[in-house]
Amino acid sequence: MLESKITQLTVRDVRFPTSLEQHGSDAMHTDPDYSVAYVVLETDSDAALKGYGLTFTVGRGTEIVVCAVKALSTLVVGKTLKEIISDFRGFYRLLSSDGQMRWVGPEKGVIQLATAAILNAVWDLWARVEGKVRNKPLKTNTSDPAKLISCIDFRYITDALTEQEALDILVKAKKGQKSREEQMLKEGYPAYTTSCAWLGYTDQQLTQLCSEALAQGWTKFKVKVGADLQDDIRRCSLIRKLIGPNNTLMIDANQRWDVNEAITWVTKLAEFHPLWIEEPTCPDDVLGHASISKALAPLGIGVATGEQCHNRVMFKQFLQASALQFVQIDSCRVGSVNENLAIILMAAKFNVPVCPHAGGVGLCELVQHLILFDYVSVSASLNNRMCEYVDHLHEHFKSPTIIRNAHYIPPKDSGYSCEMLEESVQKHQYPQGEVWRAIEQQGKQ
Amino acid sequence: MLESKITQLTVRDVRFPTSLEQHGSDAMHTDPDYSVAYVVLETDSDAALKGYGLTFTVGRGTEIVVCAVKALSTLVVGKTLKEIISDFRGFYRLLSSDGQMRWVGPEKGVIQLATAAILNAVWDLWARVEGKVRNKPLKTNTSDPAKLISCIDFRYITDALTEQEALDILVKAKKGQKSREEQMLKEGYPAYTTSCAWLGYTDQQLTQLCSEALAQGWTKFKVKVGADLQDDIRRCSLIRKLIGPNNTLMIDANQRWDVNEAITWVTKLAEFHPLWIEEPTCPDDVLGHASISKALAPLGIGVATGEQCHNRVMFKQFLQASALQFVQIDSCRVGSVNENLAIILMAAKFNVPVCPHAGGVGLCELVQHLILFDYVSVSASLNNRMCEYVDHLHEHFKSPTIIRNAHYIPPKDSGYSCEMLEESVQKHQYPQGEVWRAIEQQGKQ
The missing domain is CATH 3.30.390.10 (Enolase-like, N-terminal domain)
Structure with a gap:
C-alpha cells in the first residue's frame, strides 16, 4: 500500500x-x-x-x-x-x-x-x-523516534533544539508510554470549552450555556474579551459566579490590544482569577508578549498564544523569550504534523505546557491526535494541560470527536479524522452549494 | 479630481x-x-x-x-x-x-x-x-506632517513609537528640507549595485560586470553568498581585488543559514571587510538576528534585513532587539507607503539607517520615492545610507528610474512610477502572453 x-x-x-x-x-x-x-x-x-x-x-x-x-x-x-x-x-x-x-x-x-x-x-x-x-x-503512524525525527525540518531551530536533543526527548518518554496510552483510552484527554461565551452572545445565552456545560461535567471555561472593558468585567464576573472559585477560567482577546493596553486591561480583570490571557496582542509580537508575560506574572496570570503563530521559528522565539506560558499549537496554521512535532518537542525542552487551539471546523478532530501524542510520547504530563473544545459542526465529519465527561476520547478509526461527509461538502460548497444558494435567494427577497 | x-x-x-x-x-x-x-x-x-x-x-x-x-x-x-x-x-x-x-x-x-x-x-x-x-x-503627495501621520495605523507599535513622537520627528525634520530637496534634484540619492554578482554568474561574468560598473562610477557592490563557503571565499576575494580596499562590499545570504552557522560562515568572510551580511537566517527570527548582530559587531560587520520582513510589528521588534543595523524596507512586502512610513519613522527613532531593498520588477521605481522621503523629510542624513539598484527590466516602465553616476535621480513625472508599458504587460502576461507561448513552443520541440 x-x-x-x-x-x-x-x-x-x-x-x-x-x-x-x-x-x-x-x-x-x-x-x-x-x-x-x-x-x-x-x-x-x-x-x-x-x-x-x-x-x-x-x-x-x-x-x-x-x-x-x-x-x-x-x-x-x-x-x-x-x-x-x-x-x-x-x-x-x-x-x-x-x-x-x-x-x-x-x-x-x-x-x-x-x-x-x-x-x-x-x-x-x-x-x-x-x-x-x-x-x-x-x-501511532509510527512509534519509532528516529522515524518521527526524520519528518521534521530542523532548519532555523537548531539554536534552540538539535536533532539529537529531540531524539533524546522521544527516547526518554518511552518509559511509561504503555500505561499512559491505556489511561487515555480509559479516561481521555482533559478538555476545556469555548462554546459558552462568544463575544456576540447575550448574558442570557451565556448563563444558560454555562449552566448546561457545568451539568455536563465541564470544569474549564474560556471567555472572549477585548471589545469593551465594562462588558468584560460584567461577563467575567457573571461566569466566575456561575462556575465558582474552583473551576478554571481563561480569557481570550484575539489580538485586540497594544502591549501596554493589554497589561492595563488584563490587570482590571485579575480579580476574576483567569489562568491565562490568550492572544493579548499582535501574534507576531514576541517581545510584546514577553513584556506582557513579565507584567502579569505577579498577578498569577499566564500568557497563551499560538493559533496564529505561523511557523516553528516564531514558536522558537516565544519560548526563548519566555513570552508565553501556554503553547497553543494549531493543526492547520503551521506545516501540519511535521512542523507541530518540532513545536511540541521545543515546548518539552523549554518545559512549557502545550494546550492546543481547536474549534472552527475540523480543528478538534485533527488536534486531538497531536495532544494525545504529546502526552503519550513527549511530555508525559497533564499538569496545566488541556485541549480546547467547541461543540460546533462535528456532525459533518465521518469520525467526529467523542467527548466524555469533558475529556477527548481517543479516536478509534484509522486516519487523521478529518474526512467530511460528502453530502455536507456538496451542500456547503461556496458559492454553488445549496446552503449558499438559499442564502443568496433570501438576500434577494 | x-x-x-x-x-x-x-x-x-x-x-x-x-x-x-x-x-x-x-x-x-x-x-x-x-x-x-x-x-x-x-x-x-x-x-x-x-x-x-x-x-x-x-x-x-x-x-x-x-x-x-x-x-x-x-x-x-x-x-x-x-x-x-x-x-x-x-x-x-x-x-x-x-x-x-x-x-x-x-x-x-x-x-x-x-x-x-x-x-x-x-x-x-x-x-x-x-x-x-x-x-x-x-x-510630495503631501508635506503636511499631520496628514502623513493620519495615513499610519499605529496599532501594535505604540510601545515603540507613539503618534506624537512620529509627528515630532516629522516636524523637526522640516528644518533644512528645502536645501535637501535641491541637493537631491542635483546630485541624486546614493545607490549600490547588485547586478554584478548573482550566484548563478560565472567568475568571468562577474569580472566583466564588475569592471564595467567601476567604469560607470559605482562604488558599492553586493555579492550573493551562502551556497558554498569555498565559492564564497573565491568570489569575495575576486571582487574585493577588483574594487580595491576603499569601495564598499556587502554580502547577501538570502536566509540560507541557521543562527550559529551564519556566525561561523560570515566570520570566515570577514577578511574581505563586508559592510553588512544581509538576510543571514530566517526573516522571522528577530532573536536569531540579534545573536548574529552581537557576534559580528566586533568584526565590524552589520546585519541587514527586511525584504521579507512582513509588517511594522516585525520591524519594531528588530529595532527593539538591536537585531539589525540596516533597515531594508521593501515597497511591496509590507502594506505600501502607509506601513513604510511607520517603519521609516521607527528607524529614525531608533537611529538606524534605512537602506531599501530594490531590484526585481518595479521595486527600484517604487522605493526611490520612499528613500527620497526618508532623506528629505525624516532622517536628514546620508550617513551609512544607500539604495539598492539592479539594472534589469526598467525598459518596461513608462517612467523608468534614472541613474546618474551611481545615484538615483528623483523622478519628475507625477505618480508612483510603476505604470508599465501596456505592450510589455500584454507580451508577458502569464501564461497567454506571446513570450510565454513561445517558451512553451520551444519546450515542446
Missing part, C-alpha cells in the same frame, strides 16, 4: 454560515463563517485508498487558500506515499521552500495554510495505510 | 523569464522568473485618470497574489479617492483587518503582498491627482 501513487488532488471551498448566529465571534473576527479548504488525495491503489486533509479559515479568503493548494499540488501528484515518507523532511521542504513560491511566504499566511491542508491529507493517507494493517489512528 | 470614484480594479499576472539567464539567482531562489501582480484602478474622472500599482513576485505563486487582489478589490471599488485619503488609516485597516480575510494573514504573506499592490495603486492615483495641479511626484 505504501507503493500507492497519488494520482489526483482535488480541493474545494466549503463554508458554513456561522456568522448568522454569532457563533465564533470575537473582538477581531466579528462575523466568521467557519470554512475549510478541503483536500482529497486520490491514489491508484486497488483498495480505493484516499487521503483527506483540510485547513481552517473563516469565510472570505478561502478561495485564495484553494488557489494556493492548486499551485502546490504539482509538487504532490505523481509521488508515491513511500517516496514521501521515506524522506518526509525533504518533502516538507519541497513544499515550504519551492524556489519560486517561497517568495509569497515563506512559511506563513496563505501558502502555509495551503501546505497544512495538503500535508494533513498526506498524514491521513499514511495513517490509513498503517491502519489497514494495524488499525491505529494517526498518533 | 479627489472626488473621482474608483469604478474598476483590474489585476494581471505578468512574468519575465529571467531564470533562463540566471539573473536574480541566489542561495534560496535558484531560478526566479521576476514577476508582478499588476493592478490598474480606473476612475470615473473626465481626465481618464488611472492609478497603477504592483507587487513583486518571482514566478509561480503570482496567480495566488492575483487571486488575493481580486478578493480585496470589493473593499476598494466604489470608493472615491477623497473618501480614502480623508481616512487613509481607516482604509488601511479595512484592507488589512477585514474580519474574515485577516485569518489568512494577518498582515503577512500573500494577503499582505496583495494589499501592497492595491495601496501602491491608490498612492499612485493620489500622486497623479496632486500632480495634475502641482506636477509633483509621490514623495
Whole structure:
C-alpha cells in the first residue's frame, strides 16, 4: 500500500454560515463563517485508498487558500506515499521552500495554510495505510523516534533544539508510554470549552450555556474579551459566579490590544482569577508578549498564544523569550504534523505546557491526535494541560470527536479524522452549494 | 479630481523569464522568473485618470497574489479617492483587518503582498491627482506632517513609537528640507549595485560586470553568498581585488543559514571587510538576528534585513532587539507607503539607517520615492545610507528610474512610477502572453 501513487488532488471551498448566529465571534473576527479548504488525495491503489486533509479559515479568503493548494499540488501528484515518507523532511521542504513560491511566504499566511491542508491529507493517507494493517489512528503512524525525527525540518531551530536533543526527548518518554496510552483510552484527554461565551452572545445565552456545560461535567471555561472593558468585567464576573472559585477560567482577546493596553486591561480583570490571557496582542509580537508575560506574572496570570503563530521559528522565539506560558499549537496554521512535532518537542525542552487551539471546523478532530501524542510520547504530563473544545459542526465529519465527561476520547478509526461527509461538502460548497444558494435567494427577497 | 470614484480594479499576472539567464539567482531562489501582480484602478474622472500599482513576485505563486487582489478589490471599488485619503488609516485597516480575510494573514504573506499592490495603486492615483495641479511626484503627495501621520495605523507599535513622537520627528525634520530637496534634484540619492554578482554568474561574468560598473562610477557592490563557503571565499576575494580596499562590499545570504552557522560562515568572510551580511537566517527570527548582530559587531560587520520582513510589528521588534543595523524596507512586502512610513519613522527613532531593498520588477521605481522621503523629510542624513539598484527590466516602465553616476535621480513625472508599458504587460502576461507561448513552443520541440 505504501507503493500507492497519488494520482489526483482535488480541493474545494466549503463554508458554513456561522456568522448568522454569532457563533465564533470575537473582538477581531466579528462575523466568521467557519470554512475549510478541503483536500482529497486520490491514489491508484486497488483498495480505493484516499487521503483527506483540510485547513481552517473563516469565510472570505478561502478561495485564495484553494488557489494556493492548486499551485502546490504539482509538487504532490505523481509521488508515491513511500517516496514521501521515506524522506518526509525533504518533502516538507519541497513544499515550504519551492524556489519560486517561497517568495509569497515563506512559511506563513496563505501558502502555509495551503501546505497544512495538503500535508494533513498526506498524514491521513499514511495513517490509513498503517491502519489497514494495524488499525491505529494517526498518533501511532509510527512509534519509532528516529522515524518521527526524520519528518521534521530542523532548519532555523537548531539554536534552540538539535536533532539529537529531540531524539533524546522521544527516547526518554518511552518509559511509561504503555500505561499512559491505556489511561487515555480509559479516561481521555482533559478538555476545556469555548462554546459558552462568544463575544456576540447575550448574558442570557451565556448563563444558560454555562449552566448546561457545568451539568455536563465541564470544569474549564474560556471567555472572549477585548471589545469593551465594562462588558468584560460584567461577563467575567457573571461566569466566575456561575462556575465558582474552583473551576478554571481563561480569557481570550484575539489580538485586540497594544502591549501596554493589554497589561492595563488584563490587570482590571485579575480579580476574576483567569489562568491565562490568550492572544493579548499582535501574534507576531514576541517581545510584546514577553513584556506582557513579565507584567502579569505577579498577578498569577499566564500568557497563551499560538493559533496564529505561523511557523516553528516564531514558536522558537516565544519560548526563548519566555513570552508565553501556554503553547497553543494549531493543526492547520503551521506545516501540519511535521512542523507541530518540532513545536511540541521545543515546548518539552523549554518545559512549557502545550494546550492546543481547536474549534472552527475540523480543528478538534485533527488536534486531538497531536495532544494525545504529546502526552503519550513527549511530555508525559497533564499538569496545566488541556485541549480546547467547541461543540460546533462535528456532525459533518465521518469520525467526529467523542467527548466524555469533558475529556477527548481517543479516536478509534484509522486516519487523521478529518474526512467530511460528502453530502455536507456538496451542500456547503461556496458559492454553488445549496446552503449558499438559499442564502443568496433570501438576500434577494 | 479627489472626488473621482474608483469604478474598476483590474489585476494581471505578468512574468519575465529571467531564470533562463540566471539573473536574480541566489542561495534560496535558484531560478526566479521576476514577476508582478499588476493592478490598474480606473476612475470615473473626465481626465481618464488611472492609478497603477504592483507587487513583486518571482514566478509561480503570482496567480495566488492575483487571486488575493481580486478578493480585496470589493473593499476598494466604489470608493472615491477623497473618501480614502480623508481616512487613509481607516482604509488601511479595512484592507488589512477585514474580519474574515485577516485569518489568512494577518498582515503577512500573500494577503499582505496583495494589499501592497492595491495601496501602491491608490498612492499612485493620489500622486497623479496632486500632480495634475502641482506636477509633483509621490514623495510630495503631501508635506503636511499631520496628514502623513493620519495615513499610519499605529496599532501594535505604540510601545515603540507613539503618534506624537512620529509627528515630532516629522516636524523637526522640516528644518533644512528645502536645501535637501535641491541637493537631491542635483546630485541624486546614493545607490549600490547588485547586478554584478548573482550566484548563478560565472567568475568571468562577474569580472566583466564588475569592471564595467567601476567604469560607470559605482562604488558599492553586493555579492550573493551562502551556497558554498569555498565559492564564497573565491568570489569575495575576486571582487574585493577588483574594487580595491576603499569601495564598499556587502554580502547577501538570502536566509540560507541557521543562527550559529551564519556566525561561523560570515566570520570566515570577514577578511574581505563586508559592510553588512544581509538576510543571514530566517526573516522571522528577530532573536536569531540579534545573536548574529552581537557576534559580528566586533568584526565590524552589520546585519541587514527586511525584504521579507512582513509588517511594522516585525520591524519594531528588530529595532527593539538591536537585531539589525540596516533597515531594508521593501515597497511591496509590507502594506505600501502607509506601513513604510511607520517603519521609516521607527528607524529614525531608533537611529538606524534605512537602506531599501530594490531590484526585481518595479521595486527600484517604487522605493526611490520612499528613500527620497526618508532623506528629505525624516532622517536628514546620508550617513551609512544607500539604495539598492539592479539594472534589469526598467525598459518596461513608462517612467523608468534614472541613474546618474551611481545615484538615483528623483523622478519628475507625477505618480508612483510603476505604470508599465501596456505592450510589455500584454507580451508577458502569464501564461497567454506571446513570450510565454513561445517558451512553451520551444519546450515542446
